[in-house]
Amino acid sequence: MEMYFFENLYIKCEKCGGKRYKPEASRIRYKGKNINDILDMTVEEAYSLFEDRPPIRSKLRLMMDTGLGYLRLGQSATTLSGGEAQRLKICAEIGTASTGNHLYILDEPTVGLHFVDVQALLDILNRLVEAGNTVLVIEHNPDIIRAADWIVDLGPEGGDSGGRIIFEGTPDDIVRSKVSYTGLYLKNYYAHSGLKKERNLRILKKT
Numbered sequence: 001m002e003m004y005f006f007e008n009l010y011i012k013c014e015k016c017g018g019k020r021y022k023p024e025a026s027r028i029r030y031k032g033k034n035i036n037d038i039l040d041m042t043v044e045e046a047y048s049l050f051e052d053r054p055p056i057r058s059k060l061r062l063m064m065d066t067g068l069g070y071l072r073l074g075q076s077a078t079t080l081s082g083g084e085a086q087r088l089k090i091c092a093e094i095g096t097a098s099t100g101n102h103l104y105i106l107d108e109p110t111v112g113l114h115f116v117d118v119q120a121l122l123d124i125l126n127r128l129v130e131a132g133n134t135v136l137v138i139e140h141n142p143d144i145i146r147a148a149d150w151i152v153d154l155g156p157e158g159g160d161s162g163g164r165i166i167f168e169g170t171p172d173d174i175v176r177s178k179v180s181y182t183g184l185y186l187k188n189y190y191a192h193s194g195l196k197k198e199r200n201l202r203i204l205k206k207t
Contacts, residue, residue: 044070063091083110102133166179
């Protein structure tokens with residue numbers, strides 16, 4: 001119910017009890033589960049349920065690969081974070097036939113992700129690049145930055161003191177920059193993590 005100057009008010013439907021389906025639809029079952037039970041499942045739970053349905057499992061597998069296995073199938077899109085919505089869009093793009101030559105722009109898709117899920121996201125983005133697309137990522141995550149083919153660093157500060165291009169180049173070059181905070185952080189990141197500077201992942205394809 002739209003409340004105009006206030007937040008919208010949500011009232012549970014008296015007929016279906018918030019289930020969104022009539023009793024007739026709820027009586028239909030698949031492996032003992034009705035539509036309400038399935039929509040209440042997480043992606044990981046549904047992946048096991050549909051083990052004999054490859055078209056469904058392939059889409060659920062993509063969601064799991066991008067760290068979205070915890071989402072519920074019936075979850076409202078308005079409750080998703082920006083990062084979750086972006087990753088769902090990636091799944092939709094990979095799940096359809098693509099001719100390549102597309103430009104994908106992502107704004108901090110790793111927000112809230114565990115480092116294991118970040119690696120999974122990188123693998124998915126690599127698939128987009130390998131299909132002939134270009135992926136542009138706006139990020140602060142060092143794992144994403146060091147995996148890029150090309151970095152454009154804005155700074156040197158934030159707000160009125162920022163917004164200028166202070167570096168363009170590869171992750172190997174930015175660590176030698178004397179004016180880039182990103183380069184200094186990445187240099188320290190390499191030193192403390194024991195990671196080598198050499199990149200073995202391709203994310204941003206320079207065009």
